[in-house]
Amino acid sequence: MSKSIFPRKTKQRHPARRLSQNISRRAIAAFTALLCVACLFVLSACEPIPEPNQIRGVSGDRLKTVISRGKLVCGVSGELPGFSFVNKEGKYSGLDVDICRAIAAALFDDPNAVQFRNLNAKERFTALQSGEVDVLSRNTTWTLGRDTASGLAFMPVVFYDGQGVMVRKDSNIKAIADLKDKDICAQTGTTTEQNLADQMRKGNLAYKPVVYEDVNSTFNAYQSQRCQAITADRSALVVRRTRLADPENHEVLDLVLSKEPLAPAVGDGDARWADLVRWVVFTTINAEDLGITSKNLTENLTSANAEIRRFLGVDGSLGKDMGVSNDFTARIIKHMGNYAEIYDRNLGKDSDFKLPRGQNELWKNGGLMYAPPFR
Numbered sequence: 001m002s003k004s005i006f007p008r009k010t011k012q013r014h015p016a017r018r019l020s021q022n023i024s025r026r027a028i029a030a031f032t033a034l035l036c037v038a039c040l041f042v043l044s045a046c047e048p049i050p051e052p053n054q055i056r057g058v059s060g061d062r063l064k065t066v067i068s069r070g071k072l073v074c075g076v077s078g079e080l081p082g083f084s085f086v087n088k089e090g091k092y093s094g095l096d097v098d099i100c101r102a103i104a105a106a107l108f109d110d111p112n113a114v115q116f117r118n119l120n121a122k123e124r125f126t127a128l129q130s131g132e133v134d135v136l137s138r139n140t141t142w143t144l145g146r147d148t149a150s151g152l153a154f155m156p157v158v159f160y161d162g163q164g165v166m167v168r169k170d171s172n173i174k175a176i177a178d179l180k181d182k183d184i185c186a187q188t189g190t191t192t193e194q195n196l197a198d199q200m201r202k203g204n205l206a207y208k209p210v211v212y213e214d215v216n217s218t219f220n221a222y223q224s225q226r227c228q229a230i231t232a233d234r235s236a237l238v239v240r241r242t243r244l245a246d247p248e249n250h251e252v253l254d255l256v257l258s259k260e261p262l263a264p265a266v267g268d269g270d271a272r273w274a275d276l277v278r279w280v281v282f283t284t285i286n287a288e289d290l291g292i293t294s295k296n297l298t299e300n301l302t303s304a305n306a307e308i309r310r311f312l313g314v315d316g317s318l319g320k321d322m323g324v325s326n327d328f329t330a331r332i333i334k335h336m337g338n339y340a341e342i343y344d345r346n347l348g349k350d351s352d353f354k355l356p357r358g359q360n361e362l363w364k365n366g367g368l369m370y371a372p373p374f375r
Contacts, residue, residue: 062266062273063323066134071113074100075133078118079215082239082347082355083139083159092116095346096137098336099158099264103135103280105335106328121189122213125150128267135277137264139233141191152265153274156281160359160368162256163195164234166241169251171228176255180205185227187211187218195258196231219244233260239353275322279374283329286311286371287338289362294337297330311374318374329374339369 066072076084076096084094101111119127119138128136129151140146141161142154165184167173173182176199186193188211200207210227212218219240222230230237237252244250264281266274287293290308292300300308309315312330319326336342347355361367 062134062270063276066273067107070108071115072100072104072107073115073117073132073134074103075117075119075124075127075136075138076100077120077138077215078116080139080236080239081243082235082351082353084116084137086116086118093346095158095342096139096264098342098346099137099281100135102284102332102336102342103277105331106276106280106283106324109325109331109335111335120213121187121215125152128152128265131267134273135264135266139236139262140265141260142263142265143191146265151268153268153270155264155266155274155278156285156371157261157263157368158281159235159262161233161235161260161262163192163231163258163260164237164256165229165231165253166222166237166250167229167253169249173229174253176200176203176257177205179207179229181207182229183208183210183227185210185212185218185222185230187215187232188213190232191258191260192231192233199257231257233262235347235355238355239347242352272323276324279322280328280332282371282374283332284336284339284342285362285369286374287329287333288340288369289364289371292333292338293341294333294335297333301330307374316375 074097076092076094078084078086078092080094082094084092084096086092097116100114100116104113105111107113117127117133119133119136124136124138124140125146127133136152139159142157146152147154165173165176165179173179179200184196184207186196186209193209193211196209210221212221215232215236218232219230221227223244232240234252234256241247241250241252264277266277290300290311292308292312297312301312301314303309306315310318313319313326313328317326319328322328325331337345343357343360344350347353348357357367359368361369363370
């Protein structure tokens with residue numbers, strides 16, 4: 001018989017062998033995959049499950065630290081009347097100072113539970129980033145770069161300002177073009193220095209910047225005629241003009257070089273602390289919006305108005321939800337008053353400066369001051 005008709009028995013076994021081999025390979029592959037999954041499960045099980053506060057990073061740490069310490073550490077200028085100024089007796093006053101006191105009032109029911117730290121423009125951000133101060137309340141302009149690259153978290157604006165220029169009345173300087181080839185004093189480490197450079201470059205105007213790190217040195221240089229003009233926030237120029245030896249011989253020009261929204265700041269990455277500082281500022285604005293002052297607070301605490309009762313902590317749990325006393329808003333108003341009271345005693349009609357509120361009026365009075373709902 002032909003070999004081609006009756007193949008060998010060994011060839012007849014090949015399909016079964018191949019099937020067996022394929023099944024073995026698949027089984028090994030499946031087992032290996034299961035083993036890998038098991039290993040991954042075991043390894044992941046070895047990692048500790050983070051607590052909720054760990055997931056939120058450092059959130060809440062600063063609030064806990066400040067409360068445990070029993071006082072707030074606040075970075076200020078200490079050299080700018082109306083905003084933060086310390087007199088010969090060591091007493092601090094000003095709008096920026098009162099914001100710090102409002103935070104202390106909210107936390108401790110004591111506006112004096114604050115340690116002030118004088119910082120110049122150059123060192124202020126480092127002091128906040130390093131944790132040397134809890135909050136920076138130092139006539140600081142809110143900018144994108146500072147809010148991101150500098151690692152700061154800005155709070156609501158407490159004063160809307162703009163950069164201006166002050167000159168002697170007999171200088172014949174009336175417009176920015178008249179500053180060509182002039183020596184101009186400015187404080188280094190501030191937005192004013194860069195804004196001046198931008199404006200002069202825009203007009204192709206040559207000039208000589210005369211810069212100092214210290215605000216007093218800057219104004220002293222202008223007073224001694226080291227420069228023909230000085231640039232700073234318009235509010236600072238108005239306030240410092242009253243402190244010159246001959247204020248009647250100087251004028252703040254009717255021009256605005258930039259927007260300067262001044263706001264407190266805290267370190268970035270601490271949401272609970274930022275919430276507290278943010279809503280302290282909003283408390284002063286909302287209190288004025290509702291017509292609540294330090295003088296009529298007591299009667300408002302018994303009001304039947306649901307919005308007022310919730311705002312003052314009589315009803316609801318807004319304060320408790322934030323980790324502070326439920327009456328934190330009432331504490332602020334009792335000790336510091338609303339935004340109008342704070343403004344008027346430091347910069348407005350009850351101060352030496354009589355500075356009109358302008359953009360710092362409430363939204364319903366044509367200004368920019370506006371607080372979100374307390375609910």
